Amino acid sequence: MIDQIDIPPILERIGQLASERGIAVHVVGGFVRDRMLGRPTKDIDIAVVGDGVAFAREVQGELGGSKVVVFEKFGTARLLIGEMEIEFVGTRREEYDEESRKPRVSIGTVDDDLRRRDFTVNAIAASIMPAETGRIIDPFDGRLDIERRVLRTPLDPAATFSEDPLRMMRAFRFAAQLDFRIAKDALQAIRDMRERITIVSTERIRDEFLKMLAAPKPSLGMAPMQEAGLMEFVFPEFHNLAGVDQRSVEYPGGVRNFHHKDVFYHTLKVLDNLSEVSDNLWLRLAAVLHDIAKPKTKEFVKGTGWTFHGHPEIGARMVKSIFRRLKLPMDPMPFVRKMVLLHLRPIALINEEVTDSAIRRLLFDAGSDLEDLLKLCRSDITSKNPKLVKRYLRNYDRLVERMRAVEERDRLREWQPPLDGETIMKVCGIKPGIAVGILKTRIEDAVLDGIIPNDREAALRYLEEIKDDVLKAPLQKKPRSRKSELDSLPDNLKK
Secondary structure (H helix, E strand, C coil), X not given: CCCECCCCHHHHHHHHHXXXXXXXXXXXXXXXXXXXXXXXXXXXXXXXXXXXXXXXXXXXXXXXXXXXXXXCCCCEEEEEECCEXXXXXXXXXXXXXXXXXXXXXXXCCHHHHHHCCCXXXXXXXXXXXXHHCCEEECCCCHHHHHHHCEECCCCCHHHHHHHCCHHHHHHHHHHHHHCCEECHHHHHHHHHHHHXXXXXXXXXXXXXXXXXXXXXXXXXXXHHXXXXXXXXXXXXXXHCCCCCECCCEEECCEEECCCCCEHHHHHHHHHHHHHCCCCCHHHHHHHHHCCCCHHHHCEEECCCEEECCCHHHHHHHHHHHHHHHHCCCCCCHHHHHHHHHHCCCHHHHCCCCCCHHHHHHHHHHHHHHHHHHHHHHHHCCCXXXXXXXXXXXXXXXHHHHHHHHHHHHHCCCCCCCCCCHXXXXXXXXXXXXXXXXXXXXXXXXXXXXXXXXXXXXXXXXHHHHHHHHHHHCCCCCCCCCCCCHHHHCCHHHHC
Protein backbone atom coordinates (compact mmCIF):
# COMPACT_ATOMS: atom_id res chain seq x y z
CA MET A 1 0.00 0.00 0.00
CA ILE A 2 1.27 3.49 -0.87
CA ASP A 3 2.79 5.28 2.13
CA GLN A 4 4.09 8.37 0.33
CA ILE A 5 3.29 10.43 -2.78
CA ASP A 6 5.34 12.81 -4.89
CA ILE A 7 4.78 16.47 -4.01
CA PRO A 8 5.09 19.20 -6.67
CA PRO A 9 7.69 21.94 -6.07
CA ILE A 10 5.03 24.62 -5.47
CA LEU A 11 3.62 22.63 -2.56
CA GLU A 12 7.09 21.97 -1.17
CA ARG A 13 7.64 25.74 -1.17
CA ILE A 14 4.34 26.31 0.64
CA GLY A 15 5.36 23.68 3.19
CA GLN A 16 8.66 25.49 3.71
CA LEU A 17 6.82 28.77 4.35
CA ALA A 18 4.57 27.04 6.88
CA SER A 19 7.57 25.51 8.64
CA GLU A 20 9.24 28.92 8.92
CA ARG A 21 6.10 30.23 10.63
CA GLY A 22 5.60 27.23 12.90
CA ILE A 23 2.40 26.14 11.14
CA ALA A 24 1.49 22.54 10.19
CA VAL A 25 0.00 22.11 6.71
CA HIS A 26 -1.15 19.11 4.67
CA VAL A 27 -2.47 18.61 1.17
CA VAL A 28 -5.77 16.75 1.42
CA GLY A 29 -8.66 15.31 -0.54
CA GLY A 30 -8.92 14.96 -4.28
CA PHE A 31 -5.32 15.89 -5.01
CA VAL A 32 -4.01 13.00 -2.93
CA ARG A 33 -6.60 10.60 -4.34
CA ASP A 34 -5.85 11.55 -7.95
CA ARG A 35 -2.10 11.32 -7.32
CA MET A 36 -2.61 7.73 -6.23
CA LEU A 37 -4.81 6.99 -9.23
CA GLY A 38 -2.40 8.62 -11.68
CA ARG A 39 -5.03 11.18 -12.72
CA PRO A 40 -4.00 14.76 -13.56
CA THR A 41 -5.38 17.49 -11.32
CA LYS A 42 -4.91 21.22 -10.95
CA ASP A 43 -7.17 21.67 -7.90
CA ILE A 44 -5.36 21.50 -4.57
CA ASP A 45 -6.82 21.66 -1.05
CA ILE A 46 -4.48 22.54 1.79
CA ALA A 47 -5.51 21.98 5.42
CA VAL A 48 -3.89 24.48 7.76
CA VAL A 49 -3.73 23.84 11.49
CA GLY A 50 -4.71 27.38 12.39
CA ASP A 51 -6.04 30.29 10.31
CA GLY A 52 -6.22 29.09 6.72
CA VAL A 53 -7.25 32.49 5.31
CA ALA A 54 -4.38 34.32 6.99
CA PHE A 55 -1.87 31.74 5.76
CA ALA A 56 -3.25 32.01 2.21
CA ARG A 57 -2.50 35.74 2.28
CA GLU A 58 1.04 35.05 3.50
CA VAL A 59 1.56 32.56 0.66
CA GLN A 60 0.33 35.10 -1.87
CA GLY A 61 2.66 37.72 -0.43
CA GLU A 62 5.67 35.38 -0.76
CA LEU A 63 4.89 33.46 -3.96
CA GLY A 64 2.63 35.84 -5.86
CA GLY A 65 -0.31 34.60 -7.88
CA SER A 66 -3.81 35.99 -8.06
CA LYS A 67 -5.55 38.05 -5.44
CA VAL A 68 -6.74 35.88 -2.56
CA VAL A 69 -10.49 35.22 -2.76
CA VAL A 70 -12.01 34.64 0.68
CA PHE A 71 -15.21 32.67 1.31
CA GLU A 72 -16.17 33.90 4.76
CA LYS A 73 -19.12 31.50 5.15
CA PHE A 74 -16.87 28.47 4.76
CA GLY A 75 -13.68 29.91 6.26
CA THR A 76 -11.70 29.17 3.12
CA ALA A 77 -9.49 31.16 0.76
CA ARG A 78 -8.61 30.52 -2.89
CA LEU A 79 -5.39 31.45 -4.67
CA LEU A 80 -4.33 30.87 -8.27
CA ILE A 81 -0.62 30.27 -8.86
CA GLY A 82 0.12 29.48 -12.50
CA GLU A 83 -2.32 26.75 -13.54
CA MET A 84 -2.82 25.58 -9.96
CA GLU A 85 -5.99 26.53 -8.07
CA ILE A 86 -5.15 26.22 -4.38
CA GLU A 87 -7.73 26.39 -1.62
CA PHE A 88 -6.71 26.89 2.00
CA VAL A 89 -8.90 25.89 4.94
CA GLY A 90 -8.22 25.85 8.64
CA THR A 91 -8.64 22.47 10.34
CA ARG A 92 -11.45 22.47 12.87
CA ARG A 93 -13.16 20.28 15.42
CA GLU A 94 -16.94 20.27 15.83
CA GLU A 95 -18.67 19.10 19.01
CA TYR A 96 -22.43 18.85 19.48
CA ASP A 97 -24.59 19.05 22.61
CA GLU A 98 -27.51 16.64 22.76
CA GLU A 99 -29.95 19.58 22.99
CA SER A 100 -28.58 21.51 19.99
CA ARG A 101 -27.68 20.89 16.34
CA LYS A 102 -25.36 23.92 16.34
CA PRO A 103 -21.77 22.74 16.91
CA ARG A 104 -19.06 24.24 19.08
CA VAL A 105 -16.18 24.91 16.68
CA SER A 106 -12.50 25.02 17.68
CA ILE A 107 -9.14 24.59 15.98
CA GLY A 108 -8.63 20.92 15.26
CA THR A 109 -6.05 18.49 13.95
CA VAL A 110 -5.68 17.13 10.45
CA ASP A 111 -7.52 14.00 11.64
CA ASP A 112 -10.43 16.20 12.72
CA ASP A 113 -10.48 17.75 9.26
CA LEU A 114 -10.46 14.37 7.51
CA ARG A 115 -13.28 13.11 9.72
CA ARG A 116 -15.57 15.81 8.29
CA ARG A 117 -14.94 14.92 4.63
CA ASP A 118 -17.40 13.23 2.28
CA PHE A 119 -15.76 9.91 1.33
CA THR A 120 -12.83 7.93 2.61
CA VAL A 121 -11.04 8.21 -0.75
CA ASN A 122 -11.09 11.99 -0.18
CA ALA A 123 -10.23 11.70 3.53
CA ILE A 124 -6.53 11.11 2.93
CA ALA A 125 -3.84 13.70 3.64
CA ALA A 126 -0.18 14.04 2.76
CA SER A 127 2.23 16.22 4.66
CA ILE A 128 4.03 18.97 2.75
CA MET A 129 6.26 19.91 5.69
CA PRO A 130 10.02 19.73 4.91
CA ALA A 131 10.83 16.89 7.29
CA GLU A 132 8.02 14.57 6.09
CA THR A 133 7.07 15.66 2.59
CA GLY A 134 4.59 13.29 0.97
CA ARG A 135 3.93 11.13 4.06
CA ILE A 136 0.39 9.73 3.95
CA ILE A 137 -2.16 10.14 6.75
CA ASP A 138 -5.11 7.78 6.22
CA PRO A 139 -7.25 7.25 9.35
CA PHE A 140 -10.25 5.80 7.47
CA ASP A 141 -8.54 3.32 5.12
CA GLY A 142 -9.15 5.46 2.05
CA ARG A 143 -6.20 3.84 0.27
CA LEU A 144 -7.87 0.45 0.58
CA ASP A 145 -11.12 1.89 -0.82
CA ILE A 146 -9.18 3.33 -3.75
CA GLU A 147 -7.82 -0.15 -4.46
CA ARG A 148 -11.33 -1.62 -4.16
CA ARG A 149 -12.78 1.27 -6.18
CA VAL A 150 -15.53 1.93 -3.68
CA LEU A 151 -17.05 5.15 -2.30
CA ARG A 152 -17.58 4.88 1.45
CA THR A 153 -18.22 7.65 4.00
CA PRO A 154 -15.76 8.17 6.90
CA LEU A 155 -18.61 8.32 9.42
CA ASP A 156 -22.16 6.97 9.38
CA PRO A 157 -23.55 7.87 5.93
CA ALA A 158 -26.63 9.56 7.39
CA ALA A 159 -24.41 11.90 9.44
CA THR A 160 -22.15 12.65 6.48
CA PHE A 161 -25.04 13.40 4.12
CA SER A 162 -27.00 15.32 6.73
CA GLU A 163 -24.12 17.75 7.23
CA ASP A 164 -24.22 18.60 3.50
CA PRO A 165 -26.89 16.86 1.38
CA LEU A 166 -25.03 17.80 -1.80
CA ARG A 167 -22.66 14.96 -0.90
CA MET A 168 -25.36 12.59 -2.13
CA MET A 169 -24.93 14.01 -5.61
CA ARG A 170 -21.17 14.04 -5.24
CA ALA A 171 -21.33 10.28 -4.67
CA PHE A 172 -22.80 9.77 -8.12
CA ARG A 173 -20.50 12.34 -9.70
CA PHE A 174 -17.41 10.55 -8.34
CA ALA A 175 -18.89 7.21 -9.43
CA ALA A 176 -19.08 8.56 -12.99
CA GLN A 177 -15.71 10.29 -12.98
CA LEU A 178 -13.72 7.51 -11.30
CA ASP A 179 -15.76 4.42 -12.27
CA PHE A 180 -16.19 3.58 -8.58
CA ARG A 181 -19.18 1.86 -7.00
CA ILE A 182 -21.04 3.37 -4.05
CA ALA A 183 -21.08 1.35 -0.82
CA LYS A 184 -24.43 -0.28 0.01
CA ASP A 185 -24.93 1.59 3.28
CA ALA A 186 -24.26 4.92 1.53
CA LEU A 187 -26.76 4.08 -1.23
CA GLN A 188 -29.38 3.14 1.34
CA ALA A 189 -28.82 6.41 3.21
CA ILE A 190 -29.32 8.31 -0.05
CA ARG A 191 -32.60 6.47 -0.69
CA ASP A 192 -33.76 7.33 2.81
CA MET A 193 -32.64 10.98 2.72
CA ARG A 194 -33.07 11.88 -0.95
CA GLU A 195 -35.64 14.62 -0.35
CA ARG A 196 -33.07 16.58 1.68
CA ILE A 197 -31.36 17.53 -1.59
CA THR A 198 -34.10 20.14 -1.96
CA ILE A 199 -32.46 22.31 0.71
CA VAL A 200 -29.32 22.68 -1.43
CA SER A 201 -29.02 25.65 -3.78
CA THR A 202 -29.83 25.12 -7.45
CA GLU A 203 -26.40 26.43 -8.43
CA ARG A 204 -24.54 23.78 -6.41
CA ILE A 205 -26.76 21.00 -7.75
CA ARG A 206 -26.30 22.26 -11.30
CA ASP A 207 -22.52 22.28 -10.98
CA GLU A 208 -22.44 18.67 -9.76
CA PHE A 209 -24.76 17.55 -12.55
CA LEU A 210 -22.59 19.23 -15.19
CA LYS A 211 -19.47 17.59 -13.77
CA MET A 212 -21.23 14.23 -13.98
CA LEU A 213 -22.32 15.04 -17.54
CA ALA A 214 -18.68 15.75 -18.45
CA ALA A 215 -17.45 12.37 -17.15
CA PRO A 216 -16.06 9.78 -19.60
CA LYS A 217 -19.16 7.60 -19.10
CA PRO A 218 -21.94 9.65 -17.45
CA SER A 219 -24.30 6.69 -17.02
CA LEU A 220 -22.02 5.28 -14.30
CA GLY A 221 -23.36 8.05 -12.07
CA MET A 222 -26.75 8.78 -13.58
CA ALA A 223 -28.10 5.21 -13.58
CA PRO A 224 -27.55 4.60 -9.83
CA MET A 225 -28.71 8.16 -9.13
CA GLN A 226 -32.02 7.31 -10.80
CA GLU A 227 -32.27 3.96 -9.03
CA ALA A 228 -31.65 5.61 -5.64
CA GLY A 229 -34.51 8.04 -6.27
CA LEU A 230 -32.40 11.20 -6.25
CA MET A 231 -32.92 12.08 -9.93
CA GLU A 232 -36.60 12.76 -9.24
CA PHE A 233 -35.68 15.75 -7.06
CA VAL A 234 -32.76 16.98 -9.16
CA PHE A 235 -34.04 16.57 -12.72
CA PRO A 236 -37.70 15.43 -12.70
CA GLU A 237 -38.13 15.58 -16.49
CA PHE A 238 -35.23 13.17 -16.92
CA HIS A 239 -36.54 10.95 -14.11
CA ASN A 240 -39.95 10.78 -15.80
CA LEU A 241 -38.46 8.98 -18.83
CA ALA A 242 -38.13 5.82 -16.73
CA GLY A 243 -40.76 3.19 -17.45
CA VAL A 244 -41.83 4.74 -20.74
CA ASP A 245 -42.02 1.79 -23.15
CA GLN A 246 -40.94 2.67 -26.68
CA ARG A 247 -40.72 -0.59 -28.59
CA SER A 248 -42.20 -0.48 -32.11
CA VAL A 249 -41.57 3.23 -32.48
CA GLU A 250 -42.93 4.79 -35.65
CA TYR A 251 -40.45 7.06 -37.39
CA PRO A 252 -40.62 8.80 -40.77
CA GLY A 253 -40.33 6.07 -43.36
CA GLY A 254 -41.67 3.20 -41.26
CA VAL A 255 -41.58 1.39 -37.95
CA ARG A 256 -38.16 0.61 -36.52
CA ASN A 257 -37.02 -1.20 -33.38
CA PHE A 258 -33.48 0.03 -32.77
CA HIS A 259 -34.00 1.52 -29.30
CA HIS A 260 -33.86 0.24 -25.76
CA LYS A 261 -37.29 -0.55 -24.37
CA ASP A 262 -37.12 2.05 -21.59
CA VAL A 263 -36.63 5.68 -22.65
CA PHE A 264 -34.52 6.56 -19.61
CA TYR A 265 -31.98 3.81 -20.23
CA HIS A 266 -32.11 4.43 -23.97
CA THR A 267 -31.20 8.06 -23.23
CA LEU A 268 -28.26 6.98 -21.06
CA LYS A 269 -27.01 4.75 -23.86
CA VAL A 270 -27.28 7.64 -26.34
CA LEU A 271 -25.37 9.84 -23.89
CA ASP A 272 -22.62 7.27 -23.40
CA ASN A 273 -22.35 6.71 -27.16
CA LEU A 274 -22.03 10.43 -27.73
CA SER A 275 -19.51 10.84 -24.92
CA GLU A 276 -17.18 8.49 -26.77
CA VAL A 277 -16.99 10.89 -29.73
CA SER A 278 -17.58 14.36 -28.25
CA ASP A 279 -16.68 16.25 -25.09
CA ASN A 280 -19.04 19.12 -26.05
CA LEU A 281 -20.95 19.53 -22.79
CA TRP A 282 -23.98 21.13 -24.45
CA LEU A 283 -24.24 18.45 -27.11
CA ARG A 284 -24.19 15.92 -24.29
CA LEU A 285 -27.02 17.82 -22.61
CA ALA A 286 -28.92 17.69 -25.91
CA ALA A 287 -28.53 13.90 -25.76
CA VAL A 288 -30.11 13.95 -22.30
CA LEU A 289 -32.99 16.08 -23.59
CA HIS A 290 -33.53 14.65 -27.07
CA ASP A 291 -36.47 12.45 -26.01
CA ILE A 292 -37.54 14.52 -23.01
CA ALA A 293 -41.08 14.99 -24.38
CA LYS A 294 -41.83 11.32 -25.01
CA PRO A 295 -43.87 10.93 -21.80
CA LYS A 296 -46.07 13.84 -22.96
CA THR A 297 -46.57 12.55 -26.50
CA LYS A 298 -46.84 8.80 -25.91
CA GLU A 299 -49.79 7.14 -27.67
CA PHE A 300 -50.50 3.52 -28.53
CA VAL A 301 -51.65 2.93 -32.09
CA LYS A 302 -53.12 -0.48 -32.88
CA GLY A 303 -51.02 -2.28 -35.46
CA THR A 304 -48.10 0.09 -34.94
CA GLY A 305 -47.30 0.18 -31.25
CA TRP A 306 -46.16 3.12 -29.18
CA THR A 307 -45.80 6.39 -31.06
CA PHE A 308 -44.45 9.77 -29.96
CA HIS A 309 -45.60 12.12 -32.69
CA GLY A 310 -44.32 15.66 -32.22
CA HIS A 311 -41.87 14.82 -29.42
CA PRO A 312 -38.93 16.71 -31.02
CA GLU A 313 -41.01 19.89 -31.27
CA ILE A 314 -42.54 19.56 -27.80
CA GLY A 315 -39.12 18.70 -26.36
CA ALA A 316 -37.59 21.77 -27.99
CA ARG A 317 -40.28 23.85 -26.35
CA MET A 318 -39.28 22.44 -22.95
CA VAL A 319 -35.58 23.28 -23.26
CA LYS A 320 -35.77 26.94 -22.28
CA SER A 321 -37.74 26.31 -19.08
CA ILE A 322 -35.34 23.51 -18.09
CA PHE A 323 -32.37 25.83 -18.59
CA ARG A 324 -34.03 28.49 -16.44
CA ARG A 325 -34.98 26.10 -13.65
CA LEU A 326 -31.51 24.58 -13.48
CA LYS A 327 -29.98 28.08 -13.76
CA LEU A 328 -27.86 27.03 -16.71
CA PRO A 329 -26.16 29.71 -18.83
CA MET A 330 -28.57 30.78 -21.56
CA ASP A 331 -26.02 31.29 -24.35
CA PRO A 332 -25.87 27.57 -25.34
CA MET A 333 -29.64 27.15 -24.99
CA PRO A 334 -30.50 27.82 -28.69
CA PHE A 335 -27.96 25.19 -29.76
CA VAL A 336 -29.42 22.57 -27.41
CA ARG A 337 -32.94 23.43 -28.52
CA LYS A 338 -31.93 23.09 -32.17
CA MET A 339 -30.40 19.66 -31.56
CA VAL A 340 -33.56 18.45 -29.80
CA LEU A 341 -35.78 19.84 -32.56
CA LEU A 342 -33.78 18.35 -35.43
CA HIS A 343 -32.67 15.01 -34.00
CA LEU A 344 -35.13 12.97 -36.12
CA ARG A 345 -34.73 14.96 -39.32
CA PRO A 346 -31.68 13.12 -40.73
CA ILE A 347 -33.18 9.67 -40.26
CA ALA A 348 -36.17 10.79 -42.31
CA LEU A 349 -33.81 11.49 -45.22
CA ILE A 350 -32.08 8.12 -45.54
CA ASN A 351 -34.62 7.01 -48.15
CA GLU A 352 -33.13 7.32 -51.65
CA GLU A 353 -36.39 8.83 -52.91
CA VAL A 354 -36.06 11.90 -50.69
CA THR A 355 -35.78 15.08 -52.77
CA ASP A 356 -32.84 17.44 -52.90
CA SER A 357 -35.21 20.07 -51.51
CA ALA A 358 -35.50 18.13 -48.22
CA ILE A 359 -31.71 17.82 -48.09
CA ARG A 360 -31.33 21.57 -48.65
CA ARG A 361 -33.77 22.37 -45.85
CA LEU A 362 -31.84 20.20 -43.40
CA LEU A 363 -28.57 21.84 -44.42
CA PHE A 364 -30.21 25.25 -44.01
CA ASP A 365 -31.78 24.49 -40.64
CA ALA A 366 -28.71 22.75 -39.16
CA GLY A 367 -26.19 25.25 -40.56
CA SER A 368 -22.79 25.09 -38.88
CA ASP A 369 -24.11 22.60 -36.31
CA LEU A 370 -24.64 19.81 -38.85
CA GLU A 371 -21.66 17.70 -37.68
CA ASP A 372 -22.86 17.85 -34.07
CA LEU A 373 -26.38 16.91 -35.15
CA LEU A 374 -25.10 13.88 -37.04
CA LYS A 375 -23.03 12.79 -34.03
CA LEU A 376 -26.19 12.91 -31.94
CA CYS A 377 -28.16 10.99 -34.59
CA ARG A 378 -25.54 8.25 -34.88
CA SER A 379 -25.42 7.96 -31.09
CA ASP A 380 -29.21 7.56 -31.08
CA ILE A 381 -28.88 4.07 -32.60
CA THR A 382 -28.92 1.87 -29.51
CA SER A 383 -29.98 -1.54 -30.79
CA LYS A 384 -28.26 -4.58 -29.35
CA ASN A 385 -28.35 -6.10 -32.85
CA PRO A 386 -24.93 -5.29 -34.39
CA LYS A 387 -26.15 -5.99 -37.92
CA LEU A 388 -28.98 -3.47 -37.51
CA VAL A 389 -26.61 -0.87 -36.07
CA LYS A 390 -24.17 -1.39 -38.93
CA ARG A 391 -26.94 -0.99 -41.51
CA TYR A 392 -28.17 2.28 -40.05
CA LEU A 393 -24.66 3.68 -39.78
CA ARG A 394 -24.12 2.85 -43.46
CA ASN A 395 -27.35 4.68 -44.25
CA TYR A 396 -26.02 7.74 -42.45
CA ASP A 397 -22.78 7.50 -44.42
CA ARG A 398 -24.77 7.55 -47.66
CA LEU A 399 -26.81 10.50 -46.40
CA VAL A 400 -23.63 12.43 -45.57
CA GLU A 401 -22.31 11.84 -49.08
CA ARG A 402 -25.56 13.06 -50.57
CA MET A 403 -25.60 16.15 -48.36
CA ARG A 404 -22.02 16.88 -49.34
CA ALA A 405 -22.95 16.75 -53.02
CA VAL A 406 -25.97 19.03 -52.59
CA GLU A 407 -23.98 21.42 -50.43
CA GLU A 408 -21.11 21.71 -52.89
CA ARG A 409 -23.51 22.29 -55.76
CA ASP A 410 -25.81 24.78 -54.02
CA ARG A 411 -23.37 26.44 -51.56
CA LEU A 412 -25.71 26.11 -48.59
CA ARG A 413 -23.34 25.82 -45.63
CA GLU A 414 -23.52 29.04 -43.58
CA TRP A 415 -26.11 30.11 -46.13
CA GLN A 416 -27.33 33.69 -46.13
CA PRO A 417 -30.50 34.66 -48.04
CA PRO A 418 -29.58 36.03 -51.49
CA LEU A 419 -31.56 39.24 -50.86
CA ASP A 420 -31.88 41.18 -47.62
CA GLY A 421 -34.79 43.32 -46.50
CA GLU A 422 -33.17 46.58 -47.57
CA THR A 423 -32.78 45.33 -51.14
CA ILE A 424 -36.37 44.08 -51.25
CA MET A 425 -37.71 47.43 -50.03
CA LYS A 426 -35.63 49.33 -52.58
CA VAL A 427 -36.64 47.14 -55.54
CA CYS A 428 -40.33 47.16 -54.59
CA GLY A 429 -40.48 50.74 -53.40
CA ILE A 430 -42.06 49.79 -50.09
CA LYS A 431 -41.48 50.58 -46.43
CA PRO A 432 -40.69 48.12 -43.61
CA GLY A 433 -43.61 45.83 -42.88
CA ILE A 434 -45.20 42.40 -43.26
CA ALA A 435 -44.78 42.37 -47.04
CA VAL A 436 -40.98 42.49 -46.76
CA GLY A 437 -40.93 39.34 -44.64
CA ILE A 438 -43.33 37.51 -46.96
CA LEU A 439 -41.24 38.33 -50.03
CA LYS A 440 -38.00 37.36 -48.29
CA THR A 441 -39.46 33.98 -47.21
CA ARG A 442 -40.82 33.31 -50.72
CA ILE A 443 -37.35 33.87 -52.18
CA GLU A 444 -35.69 31.63 -49.57
CA ASP A 445 -38.24 28.88 -50.22
CA ALA A 446 -37.62 29.16 -53.97
CA VAL A 447 -33.89 28.58 -53.44
CA LEU A 448 -34.42 25.65 -51.04
CA ASP A 449 -37.01 24.07 -53.34
CA GLY A 450 -34.69 24.33 -56.34
CA ILE A 451 -36.93 26.75 -58.25
CA ILE A 452 -34.11 29.25 -58.59
CA PRO A 453 -30.33 28.93 -58.08
CA ASN A 454 -28.69 30.32 -54.97
CA ASP A 455 -27.42 33.63 -56.37
CA ARG A 456 -28.37 37.29 -56.22
CA GLU A 457 -29.26 37.85 -59.89
CA ALA A 458 -31.65 34.89 -59.97
CA ALA A 459 -33.26 36.10 -56.74
CA LEU A 460 -33.75 39.60 -58.17
CA ARG A 461 -35.45 38.18 -61.26
CA TYR A 462 -37.71 36.01 -59.12
CA LEU A 463 -38.57 39.01 -56.93
CA GLU A 464 -39.75 40.90 -60.00
CA GLU A 465 -41.98 37.96 -60.93
CA ILE A 466 -43.72 37.62 -57.55
CA LYS A 467 -43.76 41.09 -56.04
CA ASP A 468 -46.99 42.33 -57.62
CA ASP A 469 -48.97 39.26 -56.55
CA VAL A 470 -47.67 39.51 -52.98
CA LEU A 471 -48.18 43.26 -52.66
CA LYS A 472 -51.74 43.07 -54.00
CA ALA A 473 -52.74 40.23 -51.67
CA PRO A 474 -54.30 41.05 -48.25
CA LEU A 475 -51.57 41.16 -45.60
CA GLN A 476 -53.20 40.25 -42.31
CA LYS A 477 -50.50 38.48 -40.39
CA LYS A 478 -46.76 38.01 -40.24
CA PRO A 479 -45.25 35.28 -42.43
CA ARG A 480 -44.28 32.12 -40.58
CA SER A 481 -40.50 31.72 -40.45
CA ARG A 482 -39.16 28.45 -41.81
CA LYS A 483 -36.92 28.17 -38.79
CA SER A 484 -39.86 28.25 -36.38
CA GLU A 485 -41.03 24.67 -36.65
CA LEU A 486 -42.13 24.94 -33.03
CA ASP A 487 -44.94 27.28 -34.08
CA SER A 488 -46.38 24.84 -36.61
CA LEU A 489 -47.66 22.34 -34.08
CA PRO A 490 -51.31 21.28 -34.07
CA ASP A 491 -53.32 22.72 -31.20
CA ASN A 492 -53.52 19.40 -29.33
CA LEU A 493 -49.69 19.34 -29.02
CA LYS A 494 -49.32 22.95 -27.91
CA LYS A 495 -50.96 22.28 -24.56
